[in-house]
Amino acid sequence: MDLDELKYQLNFKLATSHAGKSDADIAVLLKKRTGSIINKLKRSLWFEICFCLLFMLLIGYICLVTSYWALRVYFATFSVLTLVFVIFLLFLLRRIEKLSGTTMPVKRNLQAILDILEEFVKRSFQFTMALIPVCFTFSFFLSREHPVRIQEIDQITAKLFVTRTQEYLFLFIYLVTTVVVAYYFCKWYLKKLYGNYLKELKACICELER
DSSP: OOOHHHHHHHHHHHHHHHHOOOHHHHHHHHHHHHHHHHHHHHHHHHHHHHHHHHHHHHHHHHHHOOOOOOHHHHHHHHHHHHHHHHHHHHHHHHHHHHHTTTTTTTHHHHHHHHHHHHHHHHHHHHHHHHHHHHHHHEEEEEHHOOOOOOEEEEHHHHHSSSHHHHHHHHHHHHHHHHHHHHHHHHHHIIIIIIIIHHHHHHHHHHHHHO
């Protein structure tokens, strides 16, 4: 038996074996695989929840210890936003656990989880990108109304920027650079946490559709 004939027989065996299985049989075969993927997604959500809680504690601590009113307002505002995001993540985690534990057909459960997570990833990216100019504008007006004066930084700024035009040009370049870096980092971050597992979920759904 040559190599080509062996490949043909193996492919034929796999095809006929798969064709003879019902949706229920395939669902049983995919149960462990889908369970593993969903568990990984849950771990990613728990990682993000813990990270957000640590970040909230950090900026909350800065808010309490700083003597600058502008910094207090800035960090207090984003402490509240982070808390709201944590609550949303917990709601999402609870929703996924509920769907994965129901007795509905496996395919419908997976599709529901996939739709929820895809929407979350999409909105999370949009929210992050929209938040950058908001943060920048908020901090700019706070610093204008209640400037934070640090002698060493003021001395460096005075040497670097002779005119207001130079200062505004620097701020514009800084904003554009921040947006570009945040764009690619956010894409990578969301793909690392969720993107690969979403692809695996889609593959499992495709298996159920055959």
